Amino acid sequence: MSTSADTGTGQQHPVGIYLKIWLLLFVLSTFSYLVDYFQLQGMLRWSLILIFMFLKAGFIMAIFMHLSWERLSLKYTLLLPTLAIGVLIALMYIEGDYVELTRFRYLDP
Amino acid sequence: MNTSESDSSSYSEPGVGGMVQDWAADKQTFDMPWGKLMMWIFLLSDTFIFSMFLTGYMNVRISATETWPNASEVFALEIGGVHMPLLLIAIMTFVLITSSGTMAMAVNYAYRGDRRRTAILMLLTALLGASFVGMQAFEWTKLIEEGVRPWANPMGAAQFGSAFFMITGFHGLHVSAGVIYLAIVARKVSRGDYERKGYAIVEITGLYWHFVDLVWVFIFAFFYLW
Numbered sequence: 001m002s003t004s005a006d007t008g009t010g011q012q013h014p015v016g017i018y019l020k021i022w023l024l025l026f027v028l029s030t031f032s033y034l035v036d037y038f039q040l041q042g043m044l045r046w047s048l049i050l051i052f053m054f055l056k057a058g059f060i061m062a063i064f065m066h067l068s069w070e071r072l073s074l075k076y077t078l079l080l081p082t083l084a085i086g087v088l089i090a091l092m093y094i095e096g097d098y099v100e101l102t103r104f105r106y107l108d109p
Numbered sequence: 110m111n112t113s114e115s116d117s118s119s120y121s122e123p124g125v126g127g128m129v130q131d132w133a134a135d136k137q138t139f140d141m142p143w144g145k146l147m148m149w150i151f152l153l154s155d156t157f158i159f160s161m162f163l164t165g166y167m168n169v170r171i172s173a174t175e176t177w178p179n180a181s182e183v184f185a186l187e188i189g190g191v192h193m194p195l196l197l198i199a200i201m202t203f204v205l206i207t208s209s210g211t212m213a214m215a216v217n218y219a220y221r222g223d224r225r226r227t228a229i230l231m232l233l234t235a236l237l238g239a240s241f242v243g244m245q246a247f248e249w250t251k252l253i254e255e256g257v258r259p260w261a262n263p264m265g266a267a268q269f270g271s272a273f274f275m276i277t278g279f280h281g282l283h284v285s286a287g288v289i290y291l292a293i294v295a296r297k298v299s300r301g302d303y304e305r306k307g308y309a310i311v312e313i314t315g316l317y318w319h320f321v322d323l324v325w326v327f328i329f330a331f332f333y334l335w
Contacts, residue, residue, distance in 0.1 A: 022210035096170075
């Protein structure tokens with residue numbers, strides 16, 4: 001039973017860690033809500049939103065979905081393909097800018 | 110090196126060396142129940158679907174020449190004469206996080222063999238998920254009454270309507286499916302159907318549920334706060 005946690009057949013961890021992460025997610029969500037509540041603008045707003053978002057996503061995946069206790073093989077299988085999404089986001093960002101410029105140029109807004 | 114384990118799970122090292130061994134050795138690569146691996150693969154493909162939606166939303170938002178509505182004001186509520194920006198969305202976020210917490214506890218109790226607590230916690234999770242869907246229905250009704258349509262939006266760019274209904278609709282569909290999934294598994298757990306097979310199924314259900322919460326984290330940040 002003592003080694004079953006890392007064989008991947010049964011994820012058994014103390015309840016306390018779930019409660020701590022739960023509380024942490026609450027706090028992080030409150031923070032991201034406050035970013036909007038106080039109407040922070042510009043780079044500060046965007047960086048704070050992204051930081052809180054990635055922290056929340058990371059904790060959910062690492063602890064709640066037990067990814068931090070899984071083998072490296074699974075971690076890479078799941079995380080490496082998402083790099084392709086990053087490429088798509090970059091391409092569509094450039095494309096969006098281009099479409100907007102084209103619209104201003106050719107459609108009378 | 111641990112040699113007491115059976116042959117199929119004779120993992121020797123963690124880290125990169127172990128990963129090379131997992132892939133190169135003459136054995137199955139992932140030592141876990143097949144259902145769990147399939148759920149992970151499904152969630153990876155679902156990640157791509159939601160990424161497509163959010164990337165598409167980013168693209169139309171950048172290229173829209175009309176002004177984009179301020180989500181903080183669109184989703185504000187008046188409670189007792191007090192104007193609360195984005196309040197409903199905040200409550201929905203907290204409800205979903207709470208449901209993730211109860212789900213994690215359910216997985217824990219399932220592996221301990223506590224069937225009753227597992228079933229109760231899973232039903233509680235399903236109940237929280239159902240209330241999330243209820244609030245989303247309220248939100249949809251409010252926006253539809255204000256004249257927002259998938260093809261039109263009186264507050265500015267028409268693309269706001271399409272992105273909103275597409276993204277939140279697809280996420281709501283996932284939550285609804287998850288509620289049904291949870292209810293079915295909870296019933297089977299309390300009946301004792303998994304006594305011989307083991308309780309990996311609860312962890313697999315949990316993976317799906319946490320993923321729904323994970324997607325909401327991104328929707329919350331990009332659609333409602335951005």
